[in-house]
Amino acid sequence: MTDLAAWIALTFDHEPRDLADWERALTHASRGEVHYERLEFLGDRVLGLAMAEWLFETFPGEPEGALSKRFNALVTGAICAEVAREIGVPAHLRLGKQARDDGAGDSDNVLGDVMEALLGALFRDAGLDPARTLIRRLWSERLHAAETAPQHPKSALQEWAAANQRKPPCYEVVERSGPGHAPRFTVKASIPKLAEATAEGGSKQEAETAAATALLREVSVPIPKKRKV
Known part of the structure; x- marks a missing residue:
């Protein structure tokens, strides 16, 4: 098992069947034409659906407006970047030299996008249930941090x-x-x-x-x- 496959198995609780999507999810556009942006598009929707469902179940007494406030606070690029750092994404990023020199490896924009791309890769490789389980594990403390819906x-x-x-x-x-x-x-x-x-x-x-x-x-x-x- 490669280092990347071992990290995926440990972090995502899933042994990848094919590393191609995972490698793509970790690859920045500065490395060439094959990069994370399409998977980011997919992962953003996976995160949105899983988070909306979770909030709907967790706060049954809250109206739509309060749920929307919670949702918007939990799916920001900055939060996705925090999660990416916590699970060790920076060590696996594939960046071009100029992008690395410019600090892309610690950019909230890049890390947030890559986190979503990884969710897209997991969804394609394993389906919605494992993606939902991962999101609930990685976002759990954040979801329960506020008793009332945060105001943007x-x-x-x-x-x-x-x-x-x-x-x-x-x-x-x-x-x-x-x-x-x-x-x-x-x-x-x-x-x-x-x-x-x-x-x-x-x-x-x-x-x-x-x-x-x-x-x-x-x-x-x-x-x-x-x-x-």
């Missing part, structure tokens, strides 16, 4: 603006830097005629979320009253 920062900022008779928040990409496989986005979030905040992220969505978090923190701080002289 962008939704929370939108609700704050509405509750305080303000215009809806706006988001603007003010800078994009870095190579294609490891971009950095700088986004400005603003509530017109009130306040703004800027933040960075490895994707536009991540940067918008960070900017919304920063702006929500700023507008939620009470303004000190002026002392009478």
